Amino acid sequence: MRRVVFLALGLVLAAGSGARAQPVAPAITVYAASDLDMAFREIKPIFEKATGTRVTLVMGSTGNLAKQIEHGAPADVFFAANASFVDDLQGAVIPQTRALYAQGRIVLATPTKSTVVVRELADLLKPEVRRVAIANPAHAPYGRAAQEALESAGVWERLKPKLVYGENIRHTLQFVETGAVEAGIVALSVAGVPDVRYVPIDPKLHKPLNQVAAVVKRSARPELGVAFIQFLNGPEGRPIMKRYGFFLPGEF
Amino acid sequence: MDFFPLWLSLKVSVAATILTLATGLPIAWVLARKRFTGRDVAEALVVLPLVLPPTVLGYYLLVLIGRQGVIGRVLDATGIELAFTWRAAVLAAWVGSSALFIKAAQAGFEAVDRRLEQAARTLGRSGWSVFWSITLPLASRAVMAGTVLAFCRALGDFGITLMVAGSIPGLTQTTPLAIYDLVQSNHMAEANALSLIAVATVALLLMGLGRLARLRF
Numbered sequence: 001m002r003r004v005v006f007l008a009l010g011l012v013l014a015a016g017s018g019a020r021a022q023p024v025a026p027a028i029t030v031y032a033a034s035d036l037d038m039a040f041r042e043i044k045p046i047f048e049k050a051t052g053t054r055v056t057l058v059m060g061s062t063g064n065l066a067k068q069i070e071h072g073a074p075a076d077v078f079f080a081a082n083a084s085f086v087d088d089l090q091g092a093v094i095p096q097t098r099a100l101y102a103q104g105r106i107v108l109a110t111p112t113k114s115t116v117v118v119r120e121l122a123d124l125l126k127p128e129v130r131r132v133a134i135a136n137p138a139h140a141p142y143g144r145a146a147q148e149a150l151e152s153a154g155v156w157e158r159l160k161p162k163l164v165y166g167e168n169i170r171h172t173l174q175f176v177e178t179g180a181v182e183a184g185i186v187a188l189s190v191a192g193v194p195d196v197r198y199v200p201i202d203p204k205l206h207k208p209l210n211q212v213a214a215v216v217k218r219s220a221r222p223e224l225g226v227a228f229i230q231f232l233n234g235p236e237g238r239p240i241m242k243r244y245g246f247f248l249p250g251e252f
Numbered sequence: 253m254d255f256f257p258l259w260l261s262l263k264v265s266v267a268a269t270i271l272t273l274a275t276g277l278p279i280a281w282v283l284a285r286k287r288f289t290g291r292d293v294a295e296a297l298v299v300l301p302l303v304l305p306p307t308v309l310g311y312y313l314l315v316l317i318g319r320q321g322v323i324g325r326v327l328d329a330t331g332i333e334l335a336f337t338w339r340a341a342v343l344a345a346w347v348g349s350s351a352l353f354i355k356a357a358q359a360g361f362e363a364v365d366r367r368l369e370q371a372a373r374t375l376g377r378s379g380w381s382v383f384w385s386i387t388l389p390l391a392s393r394a395v396m397a398g399t400v401l402a403f404c405r406a407l408g409d410f411g412i413t414l415m416v417a418g419s420i421p422g423l424t425q426t427t428p429l430a431i432y433d434l435v436q437s438n439h440m441a442e443a444n445a446l447s448l449i450a451v452a453t454v455a456l457l458l459m460g461l462g463r464l465a466r467l468r469f
Contacts, residue, residue, distance in 0.1 A: 029420065037437050058420050059433065067311065071318025073336050073418055170436045193438060 027054040028224045029074055033062040033081035033211070034168040035104060035142060035187040039244040040079075046240075047231050053224055061168040063139040069093075075216045077225030081169075082141035083212040094222060097215035099229050102246035104209035105188040106145050107198040111179040118183045119199055121153040129162065133175035133184035136165040141209060143172075146185035148206035188245030211246075253442060256422055257430035258450060264338060264426060265406040268345035272402045275346075276353040277395075281383070283354070284361035299351045306411025310344060313416045317343070341417040341424055345406035353402035360394020361387060400458060407454060 032040050037059050044055045058065070062081040069075050069092050078093065079101065080086045086098060110118050116128045124132050134150075135143030143165065150156040166172030169187045176184040177195045191198045213232075215225035231237050238248055283295060301309055317324045317335045327334050334340050364387050372382045388395065410428045417424035419433060427450045434443035 034436065041437065056421055056423070058418060059436070060414075060419060064415070068314070068336070068415070068418055071314050071320065071335060072324070074420070074423075174435075 025052060025054050026221060026224060027056065028076040028219075028221065028228060029056045029058060030077055030079065030225075030228060031058045031060070031065045031069060031073070031075040031216075032079040033065070033141075034059055034170045035081050035189045036079055037170060037190065038192075039189060039241055039246070042240050043232065043237055046236060047228060050231070050236065051224075051227060053227070055228070061139070062141060069216055072218065074218075076219040076221065077213060077215050077228055079211070079213045080141075081209070081211055082144075083210045085141075086212045086214050089214070092217055093214035094217055095214075097213075097222070097226055097229065099213050099233065100210055100249050101213050101229065101232055102211045102241055102248060103252050104142065104145070104211055105203060105245060105247060106142060106149060106185055106201045106206065106209075107188045107191050108183060108201055109173070109176045109186050109191050109196050109198040110183045111176055111181075112195050112197050113179055114182055116182050121150060121155055121201065121205075124150075124159055124162070124183055125155055129182040131164055131175075131181040132159060132162045133164050133166055133172045133181040133186075135169050135172045135186075136167065140166075140168055140172075142169045142185075142187050145206040145209050149185070149201050152205040192245070208252075253445065254421075254430075257425055257427045257446070258453065260338060260341075260425070261407055261427040261450070262453075264341045264345055265403055267342045268349060268406040269399060269403045271342065271346045272350050272353045272406075273399065276350055276357060276398070276402075277388075280354045280357035280398075281361055281387070284358045298354050301347050302351050306348065306409070307415055309347065310412040310415025313344065313347065313412065317416065335416055336418045336420065336424060338417070338424055341409075341413050341426055344412035344416050345409045348409045348412050349402035349405035352405055353398040356398030356401060357391065357395050360391030360398070363394070364390045400461070404454065404458075407450075 030040070040057055040059070044057055047053065048055055058075070062085050065073075065075075065078065066080065066085045066089055069078055069089060078086065078089070081104065083100075086093060108118060108121065110116065116126070118124065118129065123129070134146040137143040137147040147156065150159055164175060164181060166175055169190055172184055173186045173190050173193070173196070175181045176186065177193060185201065186198075188198075188200070213229050215222045215229070219225055232241065233249065241248060279298065283291065283298070314335060315321055317327065317340065319328065319335070324335060334343065368390070369382050369386050372386050373379070377385070408428055409426075410432065413424075413426055414429060419425050419429040421430075425433065427446065431443050431446050431450070434440075434446065
């Protein structure tokens with residue numbers, strides 16, 4: 001027993017000393033909403049190469065990330081899936097750095113393997129469609145947009161018993177990908193995966209999904225966060241964002 | 253493939269298990285041996301972390317140890333950063349796994365024949381010495397079982413760690429968080445590989461520990 005404890009202690013001490021060897025290159029930590037997952041993983045190496053700044057990506061639900069930033073998480077810049085989350089963080093972000101970087105779109109997604117035909121929101125009422133996945137409208141911006149679209153289409157009340165809620169938009173997509181549901185409403189930015197086909201939903205059916213970023217107040221290098229936002233909104237970032245289905249500032 | 257999460261998880265779980273042993277042994281012993289007012293409340297408090305959803309528990313912890321938290325401010329003043337560091341992951345794992353250890357160890361202590369302890373006392377042993385030479389060895393199986401449970405729970409913690417340590421790659425992203433991240437970003441092959449390595453590592457570790465335990469006791 002005692003031997004085990006000493007061995008363990010040794011391991012911990014060794015680990016502690018190893019972790020202290022940190023790289024010296026400038027580095028920023030980017031907190032970003034899950035709908036940006038695929039686009040940001042592609043942008044990260046390009047930004048790193050162009051600026052020599054190391055980027056750490058922390059992806060998660062906008063609500064969770066906002067809470068963590070409020071309580072002092074080591075984020076330098078925050079990309080939210082919705083403007084309201086950035087605006088609620090007033091004390092924790094630098095207001096002058098607040099920038100619109102994209103507008104999201106939602107799509108009606110079905111598993112490729114499924115034989116049920118779903119072309120428009122009203123099709124979700126068909127009895128063959130037993131379950132429909134949306135992100136949780138209580139805290140996920142894309143879930144809220146899905147609810148608004150279903151309400152505008154006049155099917156929300158009747159559809160309610162069929163709904164299952166995903167934690168975030170990637171989680172919601174997984175319900176569709178795995179065929180666990182016959183249909184789902186997800187972000188266009190994540191829908192481009194092999195096992196899913198989708199049709200666009202008219203953006204007039206929901207309030208615009210304006211995605212806003214801001215540099216976090218406690219950031220030691222706020223200029224790097226600003227640089228990342230500008231890079232994303234610049235000639236290198238925009239084509240990538242566009243390819244992942246975001247509508248860009250000045251285009252809507 | 254990035255092995256940092258595995259290494260971090262091992263470090264965090266070992267540290268958390270040591271913390272659990274150091275805090276859990278006295279608590280388990282007191283709950284097993286002492287009768288005092290508020291004992292029922294204490295026992296309920298011990299298992300409370302098992303009842304609350306981990307992310308909720310994690311949020312409460314974050315409120316406590318974050319920048320504006322009661323504990324966070326004190327730590328801040330002394331220059332110690334806890335939230336969003338690997339130490340926060342240790343705290344998370346400790347909170348999540350203590351109950352499992354305490355309940356197992358408590359049951360072990362309760363099953364020890366008190367006459368043996370009393371006999372040792374009549375032969376002049378101190379209370380401290382009785383604990384280390386009589387009670388603990390006789391309860392060792394239960395204590396070992398509790399330790400293994402706590403260690404595995406610490407390794408697998410997701411929700412509490414996610415909230416108090418964040419999921420920062422290369423800093424606080426433990427194996428469960430890394431696997432979740434890989435699944436979320438559709439890197440299924442890497443996620444499966446990491447899961448497999450994690451499970452295999454722990455299986456080997458536990459087999460080794462089991463051997464070691466049989467040698468000693």
